[in-house]
Amino acid sequence: MLRKTLFIALVAPMLITSCGSHYQLAGVERTRILVDKRYDANPDQKAAAFLAPYKHTVDSIMSPVVGRIDHYMSAAKPESEESNLLADILVWGGKAFQETPDFGVYNVGGIRAAFAQGDVTYGDVLNVAPFENHICFLTLTGEKTQQLFSEIAKVGGEGV
Numbered sequence: 001m002l003r004k005t006l007f008i009a010l011v012a013p014m015l016i017t018s019c020g021s022h023y024q025l026a027g028v029e030r031t032r033i034l035v036d037k038r039y040d041a042n043p044d045q046k047a048a049a050f051l052a053p054y055k056h057t058v059d060s061i062m063s064p065v066v067g068r069i070d071h072y073m074s075a076a077k078p079e080s081e082e083s084n085l086l087a088d089i090l091v092w093g094g095k096a097f098q099e100t101p102d103f104g105v106y107n108v109g110g111i112r113a114a115f116a117q118g119d120v121t122y123g124d125v126l127n128v129a130p131f132e133n134h135i136c137f138l139t140l141t142g143e144k145t146q147q148l149f150s151e152i153a154k155v156g157g158e159g160v
Contacts, residue, residue, distance in 0.1 A: 062123030074114035078157025082115060082128070083108050087159040090135055099137050105152070106159035 073082040083106055090104030113127040140148065152158045 062121060062126070064122050065119045066122050066125060067120040069115050069117060069120055072114060072117050075108050075111035075159070077108055077155075079159060080108075082111060083159025085159075086111065086129065093135050094137065097135070097137065101137060103160055105148070108158050111159075 073085065074080060075082045086106040087104040090106060091101045094101045110131060110133070111128060112130055113124075115124060115128060149160075152160065
């Protein structure tokens with residue numbers, strides 16, 4: 001791990017300094033590849049054999065059902081049911097800390113998957129929010145709250 005860190009620390013300054021102002025960003029594109037049951041039709045036997053000893057343990061952790069959803073739910077800007085749900089969960093989570101937040105804000109960019117209709121497993125929740133997020137409570141003045149909402153508007157929205 002130290003090697004990677006040193007490599008990044010040593011190479012990053014060279015990359016930054018080698019990118020002069022004569023370069024101009026032409027665009028940014030992204031795509032998602034849906035990985036679903038269609039890939040189960042012809043499983044890789046070597047990969048399956050390698051994973052077999054771990055399958056039971058992983059399944060026992062990831063497959064317990066923690067809820068149910070009656071329709072497909074995905075994230076979008078300026079807002080969506082999924083981003084609003086996650087923001088609402090933050091407000092609800094305040095109870096565990098004896099807090100009563102007026103609103104929650106969830107970064108839409110941190111939402112990595114949609115919820116499919118039906119049972120929701122622990123694994124599904126980790127697919128949607130895979131990062132080790134922490135809840136943070138702030139007390140804001142009216143002016144700072146307005147500034148926050150203005151910043152959210154500038155980026156096209158967030159889950160609130």
